[in-house]
Amino acid sequence: MQTGEIESLEKDACRVVRGEGDENLGDLLLRLHAYQFRNNAPYRAFCLSVAVGEMPDDWRQIPCLPQEAFKHADLRSFPAEQTRKIFRTSGTTGEGYGQHHFRTLEVYEAAVREGWRQAGLPSSPYLVIAPHPDEAPHSSLSHMLGMLAPRENFIAPGGEIDLQRLQSVEEPVCLLGTALGFLHLFERMNQRGLSLALPPGSSAMETGGYKGSGRHISRGDLYALFGDKLGIRPDDIYNEYGMTELSSQFYARGPQGLHYGPSWARAIVADPVTLAEVEDGETGILLIYDAANVGSVVGIRTRDLAVKRGEAFELLGRDPAALPRGCSRAADEWLR
Amino acid sequence: MNTAQRATAIAKAAEPFRALLGPTTAADLLAWLRAELGSSEVLDRWIDHGMAKTKAVAPGTILHVVSGNTPHAALQSIIGGLLLGSRNLVKLPRGGLIELDEFVSGLPDTLRATVEMAEVLPSAWFALAGALIVYGSDETTAHFRTLVSPSQVFVGHGHKASLGIIWDDPKFASCDPAARDASLFDQQGCLSPQVFYVRESRPGFARAYAEKLSSAMDRFNRSHPRGSITVAEQAEIANLRAAYRFRAAGDLRVALWEGGGNMDWTVVYEEDAWFPASTLNRVIFVKPLPEDPAASIGPAAAHVGAVGLFPCTEELAERFASLCPSRFCLLGRMQDPPWTWHNGGVARLVSLVKWVDFEPPSGLTA
Numbered sequence: 001m002q003t004g005e006i007e008s009l010e011k012d013a014c015r016v017v018r019g020e021g022d023e024n025l026g027d028l029l030l031r032l033h034a035y036q037f038r039n040n041a042p043y044r045a046f047c048l049s050v051a052v053g054e055m056p057d058d059w060r061q062i063p064c065l066p067q068e069a070f071k072h073a074d075l076r077s078f079p080a081e082q083t084r085k086i087f088r089t090s091g092t093t094g095e096g097y098g099q100h101h102f103r104t105l106e107v108y109e110a111a112v113r114e115g116w117r118q119a120g121l122p123s124s125p126y127l128v129i130a131p132h133p134d135e136a137p138h139s140s141l142s143h144m145l146g147m148l149a150p151r152e153n154f155i156a157p158g159g160e161i162d163l164q165r166l167q168s169v170e171e172p173v174c175l176l177g178t179a180l181g182f183l184h185l186f187e188r189m190n191q192r193g194l195s196l197a198l199p200p201g202s203s204a205m206e207t208g209g210y211k212g213s214g215r216h217i218s219r220g221d222l223y224a225l226f227g228d229k230l231g232i233r234p235d236d237i238y239n240e241y242g243m244t245e246l247s248s249q250f251y252a253r254g255p256q257g258l259h260y261g262p263s264w265a266r267a268i269v270a271d272p273v274t275l276a277e278v279e280d281g282e283t284g285i286l287l288i289y290d291a292a293n294v295g296s297v298v299g300i301r302t303r304d305l306a307v308k309r310g311e312a313f314e315l316l317g318r319d320p321a322a323l324p325r326g327c328s329r330a331a332d333e334w335l336r
Numbered sequence: 337m338n339t340a341q342r343a344t345a346i347a348k349a350a351e352p353f354r355a356l357l358g359p360t361t362a363a364d365l366l367a368w369l370r371a372e373l374g375s376s377e378v379l380d381r382w383i384d385h386g387m388a389k390t391k392a393v394a395p396g397t398i399l400h401v402v403s404g405n406t407p408h409a410a411l412q413s414i415i416g417g418l419l420l421g422s423r424n425l426v427k428l429p430r431g432g433l434i435e436l437d438e439f440v441s442g443l444p445d446t447l448r449a450t451v452e453m454a455e456v457l458p459s460a461w462f463a464l465a466g467a468l469i470v471y472g473s474d475e476t477t478a479h480f481r482t483l484v485s486p487s488q489v490f491v492g493h494g495h496k497a498s499l500g501i502i503w504d505d506p507k508f509a510s511c512d513p514a515a516r517d518a519s520l521f522d523q524q525g526c527l528s529p530q531v532f533y534v535r536e537s538r539p540g541f542a543r544a545y546a547e548k549l550s551s552a553m554d555r556f557n558r559s560h561p562r563g564s565i566t567v568a569e570q571a572e573i574a575n576l577r578a579a580y581r582f583r584a585a586g587d588l589r590v591a592l593w594e595g596g597g598n599m600d601w602t603v604v605y606e607e608d609a610w611f612p613a614s615t616l617n618r619v620i621f622v623k624p625l626p627e628d629p630a631a632s633i634g635p636a637a638a639h640v641g642a643v644g645l646f647p648c649t650e651e652l653a654e655r656f657a658s659l660c661p662s663r664f665c666l667l668g669r670m671q672d673p674p675w676t677w678h679n680g681g682v683a684r685l686v687s688l689v690k691w692v693d694f695e696p697p698s699g700l701t702a
Contacts, residue, residue, distance in 0.1 A: 045585035068579035073586065272567065272574040273599060285571045303575050305568055 006078050006294065009035055010107055013294045016264050017110045025264060028291050029059040032298045035077060042073040043297050060268070060277075064287045064299035070098030070245050075296045078103045087140035089244045100140070100244050103295045108247045111292040112144050115262040119251035121238055122174040122203040128154045129161060129177030129185055140244045141207065145176050161185050163194065166230075172201035175230070178208040179222060183215065186225045197231035204232050205251075207240035209317060220255040241315055245300050247292035250313075258312035264291040269308035283307050283316065337446055338380045339421070340366065346418050349442035353435065356408040357415075358672045365419055368675035372685040379421060382694050389696070392689040394420035395466030395489065401457075401480060402436075403471045404429035406525050409493070410436055412675075413469050416684050418447055425461045426453040467491070467688050491687055493680050496526040496641030497611065499633075499659075500667050501625060502534040503645065503652055508548040510646035513668025515552035517644055519601065520671045522563050523616040526641040527663075527670050530614040531633075533625040543591060546605035546622035550593035553601040553618065562600050562618050572615040573599040580604050611636035630658035644670040 009032060015021040016028055037044050037054045043065060047053065052063050069075060076083065082103045089098040102108060126149040131139065133146035135157070145154075155162040156177075161184070175182075182204070189195065204226055210216050223234040235254040242249035250259040250267060261267050268287040269278050278284040286302045293300070306313040337345070343362040350360040366376040373392050375383045382389035398417040402410035410426070410433055417424040426436065432455055440451050454461075462468075467489035470480045477492035484490045500517065502510055517529050532549065534542035565573075577599075583590040589608075595601035601618040609626040611633040626632035640661045645652050648666035656664075662681045663673060678684070 042582070042586050046582045049581055049585040066575055066578040066582055068575075069582040072579075072583050272571040273597060283567045285574065301575065301578055303571075305571055 003078075003082070005035060006039075006103065010104055010294050013107045013264070013291055014110050016291055017107065017114050017262075019114070019263065025266070025291060026059040028264075029062060029289055029298050030056065032291060032294060033059070033062045036297050040075060040077040040297065042069070042075055043077070059289065062289065062299045064275075064289075064301035065297045066301045067098070067243065067245050067303055070100060071096050074099065074101060076101040076103070077297070078295050085143075086138060087143070087244045088138040098244060100296055105143075107292045107294050109147060111248045111262065111264070112147055115249050115251075116148070118262045119238070119260065121205060121251065122236075124149070124174070125171070126153055126174050126176050127165070127169070129156045129175060129181045130154070131159075132157070141178070141242075144242075144249075148176065156181065161188060163188065163192070166196060166198075167194075169198055169202075172199045172203075174202065175204040175232075177204075177206060179206045179217075180208060180210055180215065182206055182222065182226070183210075183217060186229050189229050195229055201236075202230070202232050203236040203238070204230075205238040205240055207242060223255045239315075243300075243302065245296070246288060246290050247294075248288075248290045252315070258309050259306075259315055260312045261288075265289060267306070267313050269306050269313055278308050280308050280310060286313065286315075337421075339369065339376060339419070342419060342421060342447065343369075343376075345444050345447055346415055349439055349447075350411070350415065352442070353408075353411060353439060356435065357411055358674070360415070360675070364675050365415070369419065369685065371676045372683050373689065379689075385693060387695070389694045391692050391694070393692055394422045394689050397423040397425060397464045398467045398469060398688065399425045399427065399461050399465035401427040401468070401470040401472065401476070402429065402433065403476075404431065404433070406471065406521075407433050407435035408521070408525065409471050411439055412679075412684075413471070414439070414451065416688070417469075418443075418450065420685060420688060422450070422467075422688075424451045425465065426451065427457045427461075428453050428455045430455060469493070469688075489688055491680075491682060491684075493526075494639075496639050496662075496680070497614075497636050498527050498529045498642040498644070498661070498670060499611070499629075499640065500529045500532040500644035500646070500670070501629075501652070501656060502532060502545060502667070503625075503647065504535065504537060505545070505646050506537065508545065510667045511545070511548045511552040512555065513646075513666075514549055514644070515556040516668055517670040518620045519553065519556045519560060519562070519618050522565075522618055523614070523620075525671065527673060528616070529620070529642075529644055529670060530616070531611055531621045531623060533609070533623055533629060535625040542622060542624040543605050546591065546603055547593065549620070549622060550595065550601075550603040553593075553603060553620070554595050557595060557600045557618070565599065565617050569615070569617055570599055573602060573617060573619060576604075576615050576619060577602055580606075610634045628658070629656060630660075642670050642673075644668070 016023055034054050037047055047063050050063050056062055083101050085102040085105055087100045128145045128149045130145055131142050132151055132154040133142045136142040155165045223237050226232040226237055239252045240249050241259050248262055248265040250261045252259040266289040269284040270287050271278055272285045283305055286304045286306045288300045289298055303318055305316040343365040347360055347362040350357055369376040378392045382391050400413045414424055440448055468484050469491045470477045471493045474494045477494045481490055500514055514532055534545045536542055577594055580592045584592045591605040593603040604621045606623055609632040612621055630637045640659045642663040643661045644667040645664055646667040653664040662678050
């Protein structure tokens, strides 16, 4: 394994993320795949099991590794001793957590900042309703939020939301947090009979689902609560679609907004059986190609369903209503 | 109509549903009554009961809340209510249940008039019901439990998962029966096995069993193709296959057999004992049998429905009693419970009736 090669790829990936140079994304994805195929034994075994080698003709032929694979193997494409950071999945399914290893965070952090800029997300000041990176050192979300906001703007230390801090806001702010965190905030405000009107121009970004909580609320209903409780207009709320196994994020604006990715990542809505891209308006599973995933694998097969909408997608998620189970109990249910 | 007349009419209407219900003759239904109530006439007349006489009184009205994809459970529930002579109000799943419609249309007018069905639960039905039978998730059953009054009987059938245990089968004779159990109703029923635990009578036997089972699954699929599935269900199976394909590529303790390009069936061999999340729709896991399954298979141990055994002996049923299923049966018959089966560990008729005794002033004469 040659460190020089991955360093070179990291630099190239950074350039593409920052919009510098003129390398074609497909070419970069193919180069990353070839490197990962050679240097990531579990991924290579998977590729060979689906009869794909080091040099597919097209980046769309790069095998997408199932998300769950990160729970069962170290998927780093560099020597273990060079690991600088490990992000972990939440592990709410009772089958352990997945790990995403990083040799450097330079590409990851460039992707966060540039992705935020490309998506036109609101500027600071930010108030964060999520754990600070010091509280959750293995959370990729906390790391991302820690890049965007100083520690004093994390207003839920130890999980206790500082309502006074929210009440004292005098200038437009952007609230950042998980959907579940916001739901807890609204319940807490309900208990106290509290409603706020944050200064006009305030906004929010929410992410994550309700997995493991036994809760579910539609995006539309959640955004209506933002309006009722904080005075934030639904169109000023953004949803982030991301996951520990990726280095890049997709964003949607408003309750009906479609998710768009950054210029260095591609979302393919694919037929679950053939893995061929579906036609516009059709439903399939979401495959993500992320050129910022230099040290792991570029192709990730998510567990989410989506509808193809041009270059964007409409996220359906893992819709439990779409999975009728009769009286046969799925293990997911007793693990809640 | 008396009980025997109702049994005859029900059996006739049930004839087209033999595949779903198994044998359902009037004699079967009356035998069910005798097994649970002691007599098939106890709903119609006084029966000797020690020094007194007794009669079973069925609820005037039973409210059945049935779930989708399990028409057999819904039919069984309604048939029980009809047999008792109760009026039956049925809360159908969204989209209804065509099997139930067809069954009810096959009843004579007098019985048909005792069944009402609705996809949206009329609020008035609660007050009318003397008993409430609910099929569904734990959340659903818990929700309805909170709605009943102390005077109402409540029977909840929460979700269960079933499994098979292959104790001794050197010639793989149980593979075809196991494939039938795992394939019928596309694993939507609570009697559908999701995992087969195979005793390692020789090293590698469980894995060899998985391979033989995959052939049996394929054979069964050729004669009984799987029903249609949604894109979401396809995605669940495809994702599970992809995840196990990844693991199998680098771990000899895992193996995957996939049937058909259309997600027809899937067999996964895995060495650990954990009862995993199944996507259903003919996805079956094969694992070596642990020493103490109840202590080894994880949270599923608290929700075991039926256990299919091979061979099926009382000794093995005793050995695995700590799994606390409501049923041990021979592998291959997991989907064919007799009418007398205590679903969820509950005697289905006796749990609904009340008893009224008559004590003759002079006592019973011999």
